[in-house]
Amino acid sequence: xxxxxxxxxxxxxxxxxxxxxxxxxxxxxxxxxxxxxxxxxxxxxxxxxxxxxxxxxxxxxxxxxxxxxxxxxxxxxxxxxxxxxxxxxxxxxxxxxxxxxxxxxxxxxxxxxxxxxxxxxxxxxxxxxxxxxxxxxxxxxxxxxxxxxxxxxxxxxxxxxxxxxxxxxxxxxxxxxxxxxxxxxxxxxxxxxxxxxxxxxxxxxxxxxxxxxxxxxxxxxxxxxx
DNA sequence: GCGACAG
DNA sequence: ATCTTGTCGC
Numbered sequence: 001x002x003x004x005x006x007x008x009x010x011x012x013x014x015x016x017x018x019x020x021x022x023x024x025x026x027x028x029x030x031x032x033x034x035x036x037x038x039x040x041x042x043x044x045x046x047x048x049x050x051x052x053x054x055x056x057x058x059x060x061x062x063x064x065x066x067x068x069x070x071x072x073x074x075x076x077x078x079x080x081x082x083x084x085x086x087x088x089x090x091x092x093x094x095x096x097x098x099x100x101x102x103x104x105x106x107x108x109x110x111x112x113x114x115x116x117x118x119x120x121x122x123x124x125x126x127x128x129x130x131x132x133x134x135x136x137x138x139x140x141x142x143x144x145x146x147x148x149x150x151x152x153x154x155x156x157x158x159x160x161x162x163x164x165x166x167x168x169x170x171x172x173x174x175x176x177x178x179x180x181x182x183x184x185x186x187x188x189x190x191x192x193x194x195x196x197x198x199x200x201x202x203x204x205x206x207x208x209x210x211x212x213x214x215x216x217x218x219x220x221x222x223x224x225x226x
Numbered sequence: 227g228c229g230a231c232a233g
Numbered sequence: 234a235t236c237t238t239g240t241c242g243c
Contacts, residue, residue: 040233042234077234079231086233108232118232139232176243181232218234 003088010081014117021111021121026130026187028102032058035200036101037209038093038123040086041217042073049073049086051093054212055101059199061208066216069093079139082108083119090123103188103196104131105209109139110185110193112156112168124186131185132193133168134210138181143170150174151198156181169194177205 004010035058041050048070055065069092075085086108094100109118110133118139124131141156149172156168168183169190184193200207206214 040234042233046234077233079233082232113232133232135232137232140230 004084007078007081010084014115017122017125018116020125022187023184023189025189025192029130029188029192032102034058034101035103035105035209037207037213038090038104038106039210039213039217040089047073049089050217051089052213052217053093053097054209054216056209061200063212065097067093067096068216069096080114083122086119087122100129104129105134105200105207106131106185107134107210109133109135110183112139112141112181112183114140120185130187132188132196133183133185134197134207135181141167146170146172146179148175153194173201174205
């Protein structure tokens with residue numbers, strides 16, 4: 001099956017991909033030296049996507065490499081199908097890196113998705129790089145009230161009345177700010193995902209990786225090609 | 227039919 | 234995501 005064009009094809013592919021997602025910690029996670037933040041911005045009236053990748057050294061979090069790529073948008077934004085809109089340009093940006101990172105922090109959900117295949121799962125499966133979903137808001141699932149201190153969290157549970165499953169976690173990375181929704185993307189467990197997100201977060205709500213990537217993806221005007 | 231709904 | 238000034242609070 002190649003890249004989907006319709007929502008039906010996209011949903012079918014997600015269901016198929018979800019079966020390949022691994023929630024166990026990959027052995028490579030014992031030696032993580034480079035962590036990357038991935039973010040996508042839109043320009044030209046939302047018709048052009050701009051992906052930015054910021055690779056930071058770990059655990060010191062110093063910017064070591066960055067890449068930028070742009071591509072025409074070919075898929076609309078539909079809740080639950082975000083990856084089909086953003087992954088093409090993200091793969092372009094990844095190909096520009098001299099050295100692939102050991103871990104990816106993606107903007108959006110991982111397992112906490114209707115079909116258990118958020119953008120972090122999809123990207124993790126395509127690259128085979130351990131990936132974590134770091135979302136600023138909730139897509140699915142519910143959770144109990146979260147404490148006010150940094151590091152406090154509550155499991156994000158599926159809404160089903162009988163088959164309750166933990167999809168991820170609602171995490172407080174900073175007091176007085178909104179929560180972050182963390183879920184495994186691929187080749188990593190929820191516990192390890194939470195640990196990495198906290199290690200990558202310092203003075204702000206968002207991880208340093210995400211902040212660098214976001215800064216790159218939406219600061220400079222779109223590069224012109226004449 | 228009525229809400230909910232990553233970026 | 235993106236459009237945007239001032240403003241409340243530590």
